[in-house]
Amino acid sequence: MTLLLDILTAVGILMIVVLGLAVVLGVLDVINLAHTGFMAVGVYAAVVAHEQGWPFWAGVVAGALASAAAGLVVEVLVIRRLYDRPLETILATWGISLIIIQLLTLGFGHNNQAAGQPLKTATSVLGTPYPTYRLLLIGVAAVLVLGLAVLIRYTRVGLTVRMVQANQDLARGLGIRVAFIRATTFVVGCALAGFAGALLGPTQAINPNYALSLVATAFLAVLLAGRRLSGLVAGCVILGTVQILFGRWFNPVYSSTVVIAVAVVLLRIRPEGLIWRRA
């Protein structure tokens, strides 16, 4: 039972991390390598909030807002100029991630920080005690995914975004402010990153290299998704499960390497993503 819950939390954490990344990739065709950087911005905002004596959840909101603000600056200064050069955005965001890490080091030093520890209790799930906070993460992941699915599928906002994604010139011709939609999407992606960063603060070591251990798995999961939410879920489930099971049965240190190998092989078999519309 603990194993199952471990897998569920691993998948949930992965989903929370990956969602902002997937939104940016899906709509803008930009792999945001600075994603973990924005997560770090989020968690450091939560750290500051914690030091000011704010409640934990206010810190999470502050994290999302701080990342959104940072994302807006980055979009206006850099990303906006690179939309027609997708491969360059990879490099630019990689540079930005370096900049963020160094700025955080300058501001806060190398040492680990604390962002507070909410819900220290354990809840019994079918007789197995499990940390309540980790259970909560599973719930948050589910709500986020469902919310995004509904947003994209059934709302006017989702329709507009899908139009920009499918054909930006046509969308522009129909009076949609493409530049605005793109900027908003990027900022939302960054806000999700900050939210994820702050939310995962209690489960990770908080230093300027925050979440770098998650980065490889997260990016691979996004590639596996192939622009579809169902693919994203499938990718996270597969990689999360592999990570936990391998770690449990063999050696947890190698599990990140195994995850990469599994993802690379899957990408070779299904280069367009795990799930696509069948003929």
Added chain:
Amino acid sequence: MASRLTVRRSSLIGAVVAVLVFVVLGAVGSDYDTGLLTTAFVYGIAAVSLDLVWGFVGAPDLGHALWFGIGALTVGALTTTTDSTGLVVSVQGGALRYTVAIILGMVIAAALAGVVGRFSFSAKGSSFYIAVVTLALTTAATTLYSQFPTVTGGENGLFGFNPIAVDARTWYFVALGALTVITAGALLLVRSDVGLLLRAVRDNETRTRYLGYNVENVKTVTFMGGAALAAFAGGLLALITGLVSADLFSFVFATQMLVWVAVGGRGTIIGPVVGAIGLQLAGARLSADFPTQWSLFQGLLFVLVVVFVPDGILPPLTRLAGRLLHRGAPAGERTIVADPALPPERPTTSPVISVSDLRFGYGSLRVLRGVDLQVNRGELLCIVGPNGAGKSTLVSVLADGNLRAEGAIHYELGTHTSHRRRPAYRIARYGVSRKFQAPQLFASLSAAETILLARRGGRLPSFWRRTSTIPVSPAVLDVLDATGLTRRDNEKGTALAHGLKQGLEIAAAVSSRPQVLLLDEPTAGLTHNERAVVGQVLQRLVQGGMTIILIEHDLDFVNEIADRVVVLHEGRIIEDGTPAEVSRSDVVREAYLGTVA
């Protein structure tokens, strides 16, 4: 010719002067400075290796430090013995052991790069893969490094295994020599004919594939070469310093390499070397006192260069220098000449491609719904039909066996007879040449260079020779003449006017001397006169024995030139006959106008 020689000579003189300056510095410079430069030279080699991978075949290797680290670790691991905690207890040196270790490191790096390349480069996959996969590998490598202390030395790394007999000044000259030789070799490679192929892959993979080249292999082999070269640099640095640690594998170091290449100017070989040496010298003092600020500065520099000067600093500088010295003429012009030695295309009569019950769709959209078609040798077959009838799809399925269509396609192409579905580059090599609907040319290749690659039809060009005259069959010259491309050999393909682009596309498609030519709307966007000229050219090609399948909308044009017309409507062939027969057909009129006349 004269200007070309001056440009070449001036850059050669510049390079010799630079090397000489460094030689003199090596003799008179302080120990501190030469020590710094020694490392910088080794980094220069790493920068060249990354430039080959990223600047030439366009694969952004975000984890290039991995290969460098593998080279260094192999040298360290083979020359030391450690206790169980990873502390070095004894060192086994010796020239032979060092040499074997360096070579082994290069082999391991190349082998791993081969596996990674095989998995990451694919026709369908996104070009992001390689970036993400290399990044992931780097993070995995740094994790694994600490797990095998008996091999890697763990947290402390390995140390003290450098040959004691060699003094620092000797290493300076060894590093300088290695950098000079490798840079010269890399320059020779990228300026040779094969260098064109590398740039073609970077600029437009799809088009390169349809010229008959196995793009994935080109990328993988270049990737392996870059990895081996980086491993050599790593091994050399390990020999010089006698140190290996996880830092050499880290993404921080990998990012530094990216910065050298981006700032210096990717795709120039010299630029990355200048970038590596320059930043290493500038950063040496700063990074000791202000490591965080220096990293921050590098990050800012990187982003600024990527956004505002994607070519890097060297290309604008050389352009400026060229203008100042009145030597603006581009180096190394190529000319297209007639080759009377080539025999005319062989005339034949039997069917070349037969298609039966071909079905294909994108998702739920059925595009081809059972096409039966026989293409005869030496005919000019026009495929017409309303928009969305499946014309372009039919041509795509004929030219690329990776599109999974149901039904049978049989190729009868002289030496190659096949029922099997082959990847696009194989079909191109069999002698099926394709021109796309919209011109697809290479941003950094001139007209002559495009023709050079096209006419080799997938055979690997020379790795060192730089062909300056390109012999082509009379048919190609005919196309170039007719479309007004004569004497524009050295203009970049993408900078040509639309009509000339179409002409160059047709010329490129013809120059591999194909048996079958697939042309998707070669006259789209051309004026009436240009159109007539293209029509005559096509008729002359057919008289020369070529088979042409042509997609066309202009029915008057079709009636003028076609031997046979096939009408495609809603994924089926509804009429097949001479132009006169087809234009009389009621079925066709109904398909186009929607009513029975």
